[in-house]
Amino acid sequence: MLANILGMYGRRVTVLEAMDTLIDFPRGVGLDDESLRTIQTVGLVDSVLPHTTPQHIMRLVNGSGKVILVNNPQTDEFGWGRKHGFIQPAVDRALFEGLARFDNVQVLFGHRVEEVLETADGVTATALVSGPDGEVREHMFTAQYLVGCEGGKSPTRKRLRTTFDGESPATRWLVVDVNNDPLGTPNVFLGADPKRPYVSIGLPHAVRRWEFMLHDHETEDQVTDPDYVNALLKDHVPDPSQLSFIRRRVFTHHGRVAGTFRRGRQLVAGDAAHLMPVWMGQGWNSGMRDATNLGWKLASVLSGQAGDDLLDTYTSERREHAKAMVDLSLTFGNIIKITNPLLAAGRDAASSVLNLFPSVKSYFSDMKFKPMPRYTQGVLADPGTRTPGRAAARIGGNLIPVRTANSRVSPVGVQFPQPRVNFRHGHDVLLDDAVGNWWSVIVWGNSPKDVLPEASLEKLRALGANLVCILPETQREWAEKSMGEDVLVLGDSTGRMKKWFDDRPTPMVFLRPDRFVAGACLTQDGPATLDAILASMSFNPQPATLR
Missing domain, CATH: 3.50.50.60 (FAD/NAD(P)-binding domain)
Known part of the structure; x- marks a missing residue:
């Protein structure tokens, strides 16, 4: 990759x-x-x-x-x-x-x-x-x-x-992979059986995986013996001897x-x-x-x-x-x-x-227990203080847009969502396919050219960033005519982007190539936020060759 x-x-x-x-x-x-x-x-x-x-x-x-x-x-x-x-x-x-x-x-x-x-x-x-x-x-x-x-x-x-x-952990497991899945169930069962915990996984291409926890007295030679494996599988399939085995292997978790x-x-x-x-x-x-x-x-x-x-x-x-x-x-x-x-x-x-x-x-x-990546140090700028290289998890400040926001959880340091959008060259496309694979500055309902000074726009050109406006689909054709060819206009046809921006007091987003938010702010804080981001990445202001 x-x-x-x-x-x-x-x-x-x-x-x-x-x-x-x-x-x-x-x-x-x-x-x-x-x-x-x-x-x-x-x-x-x-x-x-x-x-x-x-x-x-x-x-x-x-x-x-x-x-x-x-x-x-x-x-x-x-x-x-x-x-x-x-x-x-x-x-x-x-x-x-x-x-x-x-x-x-x-x-x-x-x-x-x-x-x-x-x-x-x-x-x-x-x-x-x-x-x-x-x-x-x-x-x-x-x-x-x-x-x-x-x-x-x-x-x-x-x-x-x-x-x-x-x-x-000292616990060892035997993994068994077979072709021509004899069960056919397309999902995963984690067997929390105190007698012998096991895993049964249905995979693409008709592959089935089982994993069995091994007891301390069981040796690797013993548990990989075909007859021993068949005995482990006897409660899972009618006739283990007829399975098409891919491998039998012992491993330890680390x-x-x-x-x-x-x-x-x-x-x-x-x-x-x-x-x-x-x-x-x-x-x-x-x-x-x-x-x-x-x-x-x-x-x-x-x-x-x-x-x-x-x-x-x-x-x-x-x-x-x-x-x-x-x-x-x-x-x-x-x-x-x-x-x-x-x-x-x-x-x-x-x-x-x-x-x-x-x-x-x-x-x-809904897998809410899974910790989503949140970067608090790195190529970031805090939305409240504009501190280079750091970002708190919450947005600070006493401006009314901040105090009345549905959420003061900062979007900086987390992944930006990817809804489907419409634009001049395609309809119902995923956001990343529209904005490209490098930096983007995204503004809700407005042109980045209209809310950023020329000095900031020059830095964005050196960075190789795309200038992007997202607005309701009803306004897209108007914006395409009024904003010019150098601003990518995206129509929010699903309403998911509108809700995202509605919940947060950050109508301007600086999006990194890896789809994480480097900075998010009110448009008047855009120049200072951009400068902080560039400082956090030791930016060299020369023409970009990586678009």
């Missing part, structure tokens, strides 16, 4: 892959709305969707099979459903094949990086490559930055000399986060930066969030548009949310894997009572 983002922005990228080919067996099984939004941004959503199951419902059941919790969120504020099942090898291949679009990106399989030398000017990686004659040769690659995406044992993270705090994601010219992303327990299906998605956050920042630095300090915000923005997801996943896992019958009975009874309260039931069903 990171190579796709950088390729999209015209940056030269070399991907060094130690393996000879892509992994072809299922791994991650959950794809969320934030990841699909990023996939949409790089233009590969049509290639990925055939390998997904939308609205992947999760049901937590007790040892008797009674449903004690349902997770079925209906929201789509980011343009996509909240949860999707997916086949990771197929989606990974779609991302890999998408790189063929870019002459500036090369992928080299069978290149194992063994040594890295960093200087003040760049990074040189030495990779071992086996030739057709079997002889191993060294190939050297020099670049400005190196990003290690090598998983939990990442050599790059070790070169950063950083901590990797967290825990690795919950760890690196102390920093960057030092000098080397960075880490994905499992190299954080190991995520499987319970919330956030391992793969957390890696996508890393790429989404880091991609535009690397592109900005490589183009000379921003200073190297911008890359420090990758850690300050991503680390805390990654830790929050790890903590939530560990907590959720502890609820599921209770083996004490009395504690399990207490959990089941408490769930039955809590389900009687609609607000509590909605809290779980």
